[in-house]
Amino acid sequence: MAAPFLSTADSFLVKSSSSATQSSCYLYPLKHIPRSRISLCKAICGLPRVTKRDLSICLVTGLVFSLGARGHPNNLANAAILEADDDVELLEKVKKDRKRRLERQGIVKSSKKETGYLQDLVYKLSEVGQAIERNDLPAASLVLGGSTETEWVKKANAAFTKLTSDPEEMTEVDAFNSSLASLISSVTKNDVVSSKIAFVSTASAFERWTTLTGLVNELKGL
Numbered sequence: 001m002a003a004p005f006l007s008t009a010d011s012f013l014v015k016s017s018s019s020a021t022q023s024s025c026y027l028y029p030l031k032h033i034p035r036s037r038i039s040l041c042k043a044i045c046g047l048p049r050v051t052k053r054d055l056s057i058c059l060v061t062g063l064v065f066s067l068g069a070r071g072h073p074n075n076l077a078n079a080a081i082l083e084a085d086d087d088v089e090l091l092e093k094v095k096k097d098r099k100r101r102l103e104r105q106g107i108v109k110s111s112k113k114e115t116g117y118l119q120d121l122v123y124k125l126s127e128v129g130q131a132i133e134r135n136d137l138p139a140a141s142l143v144l145g146g147s148t149e150t151e152w153v154k155k156a157n158a159a160f161t162k163l164t165s166d167p168e169e170m171t172e173v174d175a176f177n178s179s180l181a182s183l184i185s186s187v188t189k190n191d192v193v194s195s196k197i198a199f200v201s202t203a204s205a206f207e208r209w210t211t212l213t214g215l216v217n218e219l220k221g222l
Helices: 035-045 052-071 075-109 112-133 137-144 151-163 167-188 192-213
Strands: 011-018 023-029
Touching: 112 137, 112 151, 112 192, 137 167, 137 192, 151 167, 167 192
Parallel strands: none
Antiparallel strands: 011 023
């Protein structure tokens, strides 16, 4: 706006016997051990000989994951519940956003007069911006009217009142009116630099408001 106007494994190795020519290992079911660890135990047990080091790896690996699972038996269930809660919250948010968007569209369609006031505001800001860009403050003053009590400012605020529905949008309305007052004052004082700064603030606040309310695509010249 301102620019035109001036982004677990199922098993655990618990026993092993070995000899010079043969080795065997016994696997007993144990729940909650990560499935990814079974391949390690099977690979070691399938060897002709099981060394102490190999046995230690299976024992330690299985024990650690077994204790972890026993210490927190509800981890998987809790994680699933949390994920489901997140999905529900997201769905509710989508529903609320859609409802709000439809409501806003309905309000906009039934507010042709207020939309017209805002379109007039766009045109006036454009004229003021062009005049300030030329350093022609007298011309900008003629458009602004010298006061926030002018008819076009009152109509713009009437539109803001009807189409503003949350605190964030209201913050931008307040910023707009504050910046507009500064703009009028600076132009009246013939202060070019302050006028340009105030104009950018005014136009930026209005652009943010139209984006928040969804009116940015309803008005020409933005």
